[in-house]
Amino acid sequence: MDENTCKLLVKLAQEGQLSSLEKLISLTLGGSAEVQTIGSKHFGRSGDTLLHYAARKGHLDIMEYLITRIGTDVEVYNNDYKRPLHEAASMSHQSCVSYLLREGAKVDSLKKADWTPLMMACTRRNLGVIRELMCHSADPALKNKDGWNSFHIACREGDPLVVQHLLVVTPDVWRTESKTRRTPLHTAAMHGCEEVVRILLERCGYAPGCTDSCGVTPFMDAVRNGHISVARLLLEKHQEGHTSTIKTLLELGADLHVRDKKGRTALHMACIGQHADAARTLLQLGLKDSEDACGTTAMQHARKPDVVRVFECGLPDPS
Incomplete structure (x- = not known):
């Protein structure tokens, strides 16, 4: 021929x-x-x-x-x-x-780097193809050479329907780490997939402040990549109020005085999460308490005694 x-x-x-x-x-x-x-x-x-x-x-x-x-x-x-x-x-x-x-x-044949058809399907937002493969017993827990499974890949792409379907069919599929100990939560946070991050926080049992092999948390991933709304969600819902994380982020150039759409500062979020150490650190770094868009100060969110005491120790006030 x-x-x-x-x-x-x-x-x-x-x-x-x-x-x-x-x-x-x-x-x-x-x-x-x-x-x-x-x-x-x-x-x-x-x-x-x-x-x-x-x-x-x-x-x-x-x-x-x-x-x-x-x-x-x-x-x-x-x-x-x-x-x-x-x-x-x-x-x-x-x-x-x-x-x-x-x-x-x-259904679970492997190509180079140990990618399955289901992994390939999860790089696209097509729930129909994913359902078809899983109806034929495709295994979402299989890992490729980097330790990523199909759920990792779906969390990177950020389709909430796909992520929810995988969790329904295989409830424990989120219990996975890559070879560098990165979780699907790290992946979703790094890529700014806010709705997927919300699903993971609500339905999965990730430990607050979980770190990869380099000591990076999902919160740090979000801020480093400019996904501030995701970082706030993690701070509010996942209690990532660590003082070391705050200092590291500021060293990386994060804006201490940045506010969200509701006019809340990082100090508001620390007090909403009842993180005394984080609130104290933010005040010591020069972030003054102030009102959000609704006229509420961070101090007004303080409920736990140790958080209340932060504002009673002579640290900077709203004036």
């Missing part, structure tokens, strides 16, 4: 031109044995087959032709060990995913 014919075969498979593809194969490859070889032929540097190209582009009719008429193996893989199911899942082609699974594709 010459180079021009190979290029044309790939082009027709990518463009979804089934009738032209059939004609070219029948004219170019006369014998049945030769026809079968086209199904296992690898093209280009990636080593993709025609089935890979069709799955990537979502051409179900060409996939059916290649599998049923040409005899292409549904588990054929390219140079990265990607199966057609990886391609269809990563590009959100649900009908192609369903067809490949019906034809016997292994």
Whole structure:
């Protein structure tokens, strides 16, 4: 088979031109044995087959032709060990995913770096494909070479519906760390996925101030990457009011006097969370108490005796 014919075969498979593809194969490859070889032929540097190209582009009719008429193996893989199911899942082609699974594709096959089709699907916000894979027993707890599972990846992408579905089907899937001890909460905070962070705080049991192998908390990840609303959410809901964290963030250039949409400062949030040490540190660093948009001072949120005492020790007042 010459180079021009190979290029044309790939082009027709990518463009979804089934009738032209059939004609070219029948004219170019006369014998049945030769026809079968086209199904296992690898093209280009990636080593993709025609089935890979069709799955990537979502051409179900060409996939059916290649599998049923040409005899292409549904588990054929390219140079990265990607199966057609990886391609269809990563590009959100649900009908192609369903067809490949019906034809016997292994739902948890591994490509290079140990990525499963479900992991590939979680890089997209397509709940239908994820449901289809999980209905065929795809395992979201499997990890790739970096220690990430599908839940990690979904938390990075930030689709609340996908994250909630994974938690419903596999309630303990959040109990995972990467090889650098990063949790899905770290991942969601780093990427500014506020709704996902909220879900994780409400439904999962992450310890306040959990750190990765470098000592970084989700709160620090959020601030370092400019996701202030996520940082406030963690401070308010997750009680990350550590004085060392505050000092580190200020050293990194965080604005001591920044306010949220309700006019609240970090001092307000420390008092709402009843964090005496954090409140004391903020006052010592020069953040004065002040009113928020509703006219409420941070001191008015103080309830615990040790928090109240912070404001009774002669430290700076609102004036």
